[in-house]
Amino acid sequence: MNKFQSTLAAAAMAAISLVPLQARAALFEDDEARRAILEIRERLNNMQSEINAKADKSNSFDLNNQNEQLKQEIARLRGQIEMLTNELANTQKRQKDFYVDLDTRLRKLEPQQITVDGKEVSVEQGEQRAYEAALAYFKAGDYKNAGASFFDFLRRYPNSGFAPSAQYWLGNTYYAQRDYRNAISAQQVVVKNYPDSPKAADALLNIASCHMELKDKGSAKKTLETLVAQYPDSPAARTAKERLTALK
Template sequence: MRAAPLLRSTLAALSLVAVLPAQAGLFDDEEARRAILDLRSRIDQTGEAQRKKDAELAEQVNGMRGGLLELNATIEQLRAEIARLRGINEQLQRDVSDLQRRQKDVQQGIDDRLRKLEPQKVSVDGVEFLADPEETRQFNEALAQLRGGDFAGAGSAFSAFQRRYPSSGYGPSAQYWLGNALYGKRDYRDAINTFRALVNNSPDHPKAPEAMLAIANCQIELKDIKSARKTLDDLQKAYPKSEAAQAGRQRLAALK
């Protein structure tokens, strides 16, 4: 489309040249030459102007093309940066999730350890109280030794337990089973003292009646029948409805 104005100018010039012979009689040779030169000058000027316009237009197009290329490059850079940031964000989310999971595991571990150290409600011989897990463990271990027939080991374990936990809710029960361990060792006199301490210090404990019956048994083993009878009689008076009192009555009848 840019060549159209130049073509039209050229055709117009040719048309003028074509009619010149018809008008040759009107102009002399000098005027004809001037007219042709003037026409050529105008044609050249028109062509030059058109070339400048074409050059300017080409320059504009090239500039626009360069701008588009630069814009495309910028867009690609932005896309790459967005992809990189998206990857970083996804990694951060994974890191945060992993950190939260580890923090939860650590907190769970701490809670578990704290629960192992916190006092827990236990019930022994019909009595409920709070005891540390380690306290419960040591008592149960000592009781397991006694039930396994290791009277010496059980006696040492219950004695150590009483020293370590003098105010324990297990105290009266530990005292009773310590007496049984001493009885199993045939250390009857120390067993009597141990059972008697339980009765004197915790007369309302469920094991107190059985402790009195155990005292009488120790006295029988020592051939102290008189003392055994008195102990069994005291058992009937102090705990008349207990199973130990019923067993004591049978034992007392056998002694007469």
Template sequence: MKKLSKSGLAAALLAALTWLPMQAHAGLFDDDEARKALLDLRAKVEAMRIEMNARLDTKSDKSAALDMVTQNENTMQELNKLRGQIEVLQNELSNAQKRQKDFYVDLDTRLRKLEPREVTVDGKAAQVDPSEQKNYDAAMQLFKAGDYKAAGTALADFVRQFPSSVYTPNAQYWLGNAFYAQRDCKSAIAAQLQVLKNYPDSPKAPDAMLNIASCQTELKDKAAKKTLQDLIKQYPESSAAVTAKERLGGK
């Protein structure tokens, strides 16, 4: 059934109002009765119009309210969907930031391992590369463990690889001791002579001379006495000089 709009309903009512007076003039009522009936009818029509408009407005309001509820529900669904997407993105961003932080921490740690660090050896401060420190420590660990052959090889490699290292005088000295521990006095003397030649100011130089004298004594080399005398003369304040004096005094 086709619904009438407000304008259509008004037109219908207007037609009814027009038709009724015409019928009144046709003789159904006299003038007074017709006028009264017309007024009553107009009042009824007006009341019907108001009631109809109210009903139409109420129905329109309900429809609009229903539409708004539906739109609100759709909007809430979209908001919930967006909220979920935002939470996922926030989680991914947090994970990415954590990975980035871990990466930079790891990178910084690796770079620090590659950076030279300052050490003090025999009262002398110097910059030492990580690989330099690692090789020296490994060679000395072999010596301390009593593996003198492997230690000698590692110390000789260190001297060749790091000739300017602050550890090189010590490495050369301990190389001589590694040979001596293997009872290879000739190699021990040669190694300790390198200490005296290349690092005469090293704190290990007096001990190197004492070790040379010890090897010369074992080889029954008469040069041992002169080596001890030179030791006392060149490094009179050293503990090695004290030992040299004791050895000379016993002869």
């Protein structure tokens, strides 16, 4: 009898020692936590089977009393298993939600591939927002703020895929404010630094318009001829030809 009682007590202590506290749940990797739960369940089942088998062979009051205590302890341990299982599931869900949210945020911060003036370029989200904000000022007729915004954009993102367009629109802000000399200077930067951009032909057309506003027909004609020679297939070249005809 004593030997059997000692065996049951030792088994109970072994089972209890295998149950991790709730506070330790976060320290388990998912696979480790699952293995721990399965091991506890297996030992509890073995303990329950052993208790039932021994109970059938004895009517001892003391033994029954100890068996009842062990059954209560088993119920408590099973409650802890359920609590640990729920905590593990909740932790996994929180981790999944966290990483999904983190991945979404990081993707928003990553450079995006977009097409600008027919060319595939990589741009940052902040870079695109800054360009679009400056362009919005221009479309709203707020040329002063548009010019300041395009100037600031070019200072912050000199190598941006939007740079040719930003420089071109900067020139147009000067033109819209009748500052023709600064408009010419700004558009000359487009022609010099971005000769392969579609905006280069448009910049030359704008330069010619500025010369006409300054009553310099000779420079306007020369600029239009350069436009037709360098960018013959561009829409700006067709307009240039029409203007050259009108200047004759």
